[in-house]
Amino acid sequence: MFKFTQMTLSQLEVGETGIVKEFTDLEMSVKLMEMGCLPGEEVRVSRIAPLGDPIAIHVSGYQLSLRKFEASTIILQ
Amino acid sequence: MKADIRVALVGNPNTGKSTLFNALTGLNQKIGNFPGVTVDKKIGYSQLPDGRSAEIIDLPGTYSLYPKSRDESIVFSVLAEKATELTPDLVVVILDATNLKRNLLLYTQVADLKIPVIIALNMIDLAKKGGVVINIDLLAKKLGVPVIPISARKLDGIANLKAAISFANKFALQEGSIDVKAIAPDLIDSICKEIDTENPYFALQLAHQHETLKFLTPAQSDRIEELEKEHSFHSQKAQATETIARYNYINDVLYDTVKTPVTAQDESHSNKIDKVLTHRVFGFVIFMGILLFMFQSIFAWSAYPMSLIEDLFVLIQRGLRDALPTGPLTDLLIDGVVAGLSGVLVFIPQIAILFAFISILEDTGYMARVTFMMDKIMRKVGLNGKSVVPLIGGFACAVPSIMSTRTIENWKDRMITIMVTPLVACSARLPVYTLLIALVVPSRNVWWIFNLQGLALTGMYVLSLVSAVIVAWVMKFILKSRERGYFIMELPVYRMPRWNNVLFSMYERAKTFVLEAGKVIIAVSIILWVLSSYGPGDRFKNIETKYSQPQYAQSMKPHSLARVISTEKLENSYAGVLGHTIEPVIRPLGFDWKIGIALITSFAAREVFVGTMATIYSVDGDADRIDSVQQKMRNAKNPDGSPVFTLAVAFSLMMFYAFAMQCASTVAVVYRETKDWRWPATQFVYMTLLAYGAAFLVYNLLK
Numbered sequence A: 001m002f003k004f005t006q007m008t009l010s011q012l013e014v015g016e017t018g019i020v021k022e023f024t025d026l027e028m029s030v031k032l033m034e035m036g037c038l039p040g041e042e043v044r045v046s047r048i049a050p051l052g053d054p055i056a057i058h059v060s061g062y063q064l065s066l067r068k069f070e071a072s073t074i075i076l077q
Numbered sequence B: 001m002k003a004d005i006r007v008a009l010v011g012n013p014n015t016g017k018s019t020l021f022n023a024l025t026g027l028n029q030k031i032g033n034f035p036g037v038t039v040d041k042k043i044g045y046s047q048l049p050d051g052r053s054a055e056i057i058d059l060p061g062t063y064s065l066y067p068k069s070r071d072e073s074i075v076f077s078v079l080a081e082k083a084t085e086l087t088p089d090l091v092v093v094i095l096d097a098t099n100l101k102r103n104l105l106l107y108t109q110v111a112d113l114k115i116p117v118i119i120a121l122n123m124i125d126l127a128k129k130g131g132v133v134i135n136i137d138l139l140a141k142k143l144g145v146p147v148i149p150i151s152a153r154k155l156d157g158i159a160n161l162k163a164a165i166s167f168a169n170k171f172a173l174q175e176g177s178i179d180v181k182a183i184a185p186d187l188i189d190s191i192c193k194e195i196d197t198e199n200p201y202f203a204l205q206l207a208h209q210h211e212t213l214k215f216l217t218p219a220q221s222d223r224i225e226e227l228e229k230e231h232s233f234h235s236q237k238a239q240a241t242e243t244i245a246r247y248n249y250i251n252d253v254l255y256d257t258v259k260t261p262v263t264a265q266d267e268s269h270s271n272k273i274d275k276v277l278t279h280r281v282f283g284f285v286i287f288m289g290i291l292l293f294m295f296q297s298i299f300a301w302s303a304y305p306m307s308l309i310e311d312l313f314v315l316i317q318r319g320l321r322d323a324l325p326t327g328p329l330t331d332l333l334i335d336g337v338v339a340g341l342s343g344v345l346v347f348i349p350q351i352a353i354l355f356a357f358i359s360i361l362e363d364t365g366y367m368a369r370v371t372f373m374m375d376k377i378m379r380k381v382g383l384n385g386k387s388v389v390p391l392i393g394g395f396a397c398a399v400p401s402i403m404s405t406r407t408i409e410n411w412k413d414r415m416i417t418i419m420v421t422p423l424v425a426c427s428a429r430l431p432v433y434t435l436l437i438a439l440v441v442p443s444r445n446v447w448w449i450f451n452l453q454g455l456a457l458t459g460m461y462v463l464s465l466v467s468a469v470i471v472a473w474v475m476k477f478i479l480k481s482r483e484r485g486y487f488i489m490e491l492p493v494y495r496m497p498r499w500n501n502v503l504f505s506m507y508e509r510a511k512t513f514v515l516e517a518g519k520v521i522i523a524v525s526i527i528l529w530v531l532s533s534y535g536p537g538d539r540f541k542n543i544e545t546k547y548s549q550p551q552y553a554q555s556m557k558p559h560s561l562a563r564v565i566s567t568e569k570l571e572n573s574y575a576g577v578l579g580h581t582i583e584p585v586i587r588p589l590g591f592d593w594k595i596g597i598a599l600i601t602s603f604a605a606r607e608v609f610v611g612t613m614a615t616i617y618s619v620d621g622d623a624d625r626i627d628s629v630q631q632k633m634r635n636a637k638n639p640d641g642s643p644v645f646t647l648a649v650a651f652s653l654m655m656f657y658a659f660a661m662q663c664a665s666t667v668a669v670v671y672r673e674t675k676d677w678r679w680p681a682t683q684f685v686y687m688t689l690l691a692y693g694a695a696f697l698v699y700n701l702l703k
Helices: A026-034 B017-025 B068-078 B099-114 B124-129 B137-145 B158-165 B185-196 B201-208 B218-230 B235-255 B267-278 B282-323 B330-346 B348-364 B366-380 B385-393 B399-408 B411-423 B429-440 B452-478 B499-532 B539-547 B552-556 B559-572 B576-591 B593-602 B606-622 B629-635 B648-658 B663-673 B679-703
Strands: A017-023 A042-048 A053-061 A062-066 A074-076 B005-011 B028-031 B042-047 B053-058 B092-096 B117-122 B147-149
Touching: A017 A026, A017 B348, A026 B235, A042 B679, A053 B235, A062 B366, A062 B539, B005 B017, B005 B068, B005 B099, B017 B053, B017 B158, B017 B499, B028 B158, B028 B593, B042 B158, B053 B158, B068 B201, B068 B399, B092 B099, B092 B158, B092 B267, B099 B124, B099 B147, B117 B137, B117 B158, B137 B147, B137 B218, B137 B235, B147 B158, B147 B606, B185 B201, B185 B218, B201 B218, B201 B235, B201 B499, B267 B282, B282 B348, B282 B366, B282 B452, B282 B559, B330 B499, B348 B366, B348 B385, B348 B429, B348 B499, B366 B385, B366 B629, B366 B663, B385 B399, B385 B411, B385 B452, B399 B411, B399 B663, B411 B663, B411 B679, B429 B452, B429 B606, B429 B629, B429 B648, B452 B648, B452 B679, B499 B576, B499 B606, B539 B559, B552 B559, B576 B679, B593 B606, B593 B648, B648 B679, B663 B679
Parallel strands: B005 B053, B005 B092, B092 B117, B117 B147
Antiparallel strands: A017 A042, A017 A074, A042 A053, A053 A062, B028 B042, B042 B053
């Protein structure tokens, strides 16, 4: 099935990396891209908050925190 | 002060912008508001090497000219509005050398507005240490602007930056970054004609932001709206296109100018700290530990300076009493003004210590981690991870904390945060608590290191947080949401706190407290003294006539006669009448009419309580004995001879102060931030009801 092949950022474990492909949410994508999270950019999950949400990712040379739901709008290659 | 050149400082958050501002201006700065909005405007003056002076404006930190919050929206309007008293001649964009890519986005936006620009490349020392190699000359050449490497913390390169400011061009010479017109060619052309500008990026920004810009006339704004419809302009799509184009340009610029190692050293260092501080168990333990340490220290470290200040005021009062002739004016000065003043100044140590802690926590980057750890819990109760900062700031003062809720983008989260922040035990409650706890809780150590008084205080603080969380949870179901919440936030690298900034913030906050709260407290003290020294009609005269009858002079010693007279006078004064009027309402809480007077005056500001107690009991007691407020309250007796301040009364009072909205400044700031009187009114009513209920409950449980 088509959707099983799509991996989102929220599915990555700590330490795993991926490359941003596209976004499912335009409003969110504008904010994420301003913060350096753009298509073609490598992202690495650096940690997950003690209660499982939000997560911290390494992108564009710094650490960005975002909620799991927000991460799920980022589709990886 | 008139300056020769006006310079605006622009940059991302966490780039050391305030440190640079302090380095450029020293203590020569003032804080005000931007016209029409309540955003802090910091302006300072700097002497340039060529003898001219520069006025430096510190603009709020932002990642982009597209604002996410009210603070950020100031940046574009200051830069774009022509010929005002704030329009800069030159913009210094401060960039973090360890993270150039994301920092350059804002630079390219500012550069495209075609205002003369200089780049201050900050933290160049940290970048070098982390193995980042920057070809500064090539970078400057490619961008077409001067690039000055600096380290604001170490004050390196500040002189070069000042020189660059004095040599700066009057005209913008930077290279254009992206083809702005390609984003919306027809619309940009039409707006350029409409507004009479030649700058396509200015026109595009107007298309995005015209609804919130104050410098456009309504007619202009409506016209832009029409044009947008005509050319079917989609704001978010246009922003996305622009951001991608900008990052393409930035990648081109950085390709041969910056070499970054695979992981910057600084970052991995930060990572190690994070493993401990955001650990699933230790993370919370450490956070609780830090809070406990904070409150223990506030109590312990301030004790000595506070008693010094108190003693000093007792000396001053005694000296004045001896030096001045007796009379109502001397009484007003000593029992009204000086007693009130000592009530204010005595809290300086506590407030300074509290603000030192808060600015250290923010400066090191720890506050961002607390936000990160707490977001999930906070969301459950209807708040947002970002609500943690105003809530913790609420320990200091609700007023700046409520202003700091502007960083919360979501309307509902922000409103709930504003509604519950005043429940958090602010520093104005601290004097009330310390005074009452010292009265009824013994100073004894339990479990090795915990002082019983410190524990009682910590308990009051924990209670305040718990009540804020419960009220927020209830409000989550009452308020209807208008938009979605976000939590896209930078986790800055851990840094050592800048001790200069910490000291500066201690000084600044203590000064604001003394000036702002001081005015209210002294005014209230004077009014209170008048109200308690004079009575309606000829009641006072009647008392004097009554006690001048010979049988009183025969049966009583002059000493106790004077006391009886002054007590009866206080009871019949305006204040006494007022206190007696509300006594039936507060009797179930264990309060008498004297405490009633304190409750009424405290609705101006909570810390007035202590001053009021001082004034009431100095009027009440003998004039020759000058005790500290605490002694006066300890000696206070009910008519039947039992002490007034029992455990039940003290804790009932503390409950009342914990919940009641007794702060005129908070009411005002909530109105200013929400622009609707219904918010502060609702807040006032719900908090006062809570206060009454809690005090009633506690009094009856402990009685």
